[in-house]
Amino acid sequence: MDMLFVDLPPVTLALCLMVALLAGIIKGMVGFAMPMVMVSGLGSIVGAEWALAGLILPTVLTNLWQSLRQGRAAAWASVKRFRVFLICGGITLLISAQLVRVLPAHVLLLMIGVPVVIFALIQLFGIKVKLPEDGHHGVEAGVGSFAGFIGGMSGIWGPPTVMYLTAINTPKQDQIRIQGVIYGLGAVMLLGAHIGSGVMRAETLPFSIALLVPALAGTWLGFKVQDRIDQHAFKKATLVVLMIAGLNLIRRGMMG
Structure with a gap:
């Protein structure tokens, strides 16, 4: 273990495991936000590139679990329904992932x-944009492309998807299942893209593997308590925490 985490002191690793556990709990409860919580929390501990590498495997497996909770047939139906979103997002994700090693950390x-x-902020203020359920493939392609573009660089494609x-x-x-399908397929593509970009490599792979256990445990706990809490109140609290974490990342980025 010391050889695997030579650059991570025990206290640092313990903090990272706690972030993964919290991200899993939130993921299990509301069906999203694992990448945002992990990249925000880990990015404040180990840096942006390691945070991105660390979240990849937990995101793949927890979303696979989430997408298949209602069976393979339902998951496949979601893939067909949102194929335009997935294709456009996948293309831009693969392209933007290559920019990670080029862009400055800040x-x-x-x-x-x-x-x-x-x-x-949009969710906390209750701003909602209404679209017809069918007949908007152009919008779906645009949102999917944007989600993939920011996802390839940051591991976060949840916000535009949820919106x-x-x-x-x-x-x-249905939304929870669809999110699992979209995020899961995106995470698989992210893994492949960042093997190519060098973010996922021999030094960072063990870190991502180590975060699997607390992330999966947290997701299991989140599933268990999902029906026992006030989802609306919890989601608001989660959004406040995410906003604070996001503001902290902006502060660090502006400091260069």
Whole structure:
């Protein structure tokens, strides 16, 4: 273990594991926000690139779990329904992932923090954009492309995805499953993209593997308590925490 985490003191690793556990709990309860919580929390402990590498494997497996909770048939139906979103997002994700090693760290922090804060503020103020359920493939392609673009660089594609699903009045249970499908496929592509970019490499892979256990445990706990809490109040509290974390990333990014 010491060889695997030679650059991470025990206290630092313990803090990272706690962030992964918290991210898993929130993920299990509300169906999203794991990348935002992990990249915000880990980015304040180990830096943006390691935070991005660390969240990849936990995001892949927890979203696979979430997407299959209602069975493979339902998950496949979601893939077909949102194929335009997935294709456009996948293309821009693969392209933008290659920019991670080129962009300065403070720019990456800003690109992560700003979407988190905007999303949190929009949700906290109850701003909703209404779209018809069908007949808007152009909008779907645009939102998917934007989600993939910021996702490739930051590991965060949840905000535009959640906003889009909310705008087309997706039922709660369906939305949670669809989010799992979209985020899961995106996370698989992110893994492949960042093997190519060098973010996921021999030094960072063990870190991402180590975060799997607390992330999965947290997700299990989140699923268990999902029906026992006031979802609306908890989501608001979560958004406040995310906004604070996002503002912290912006502060660090502006300090250069």
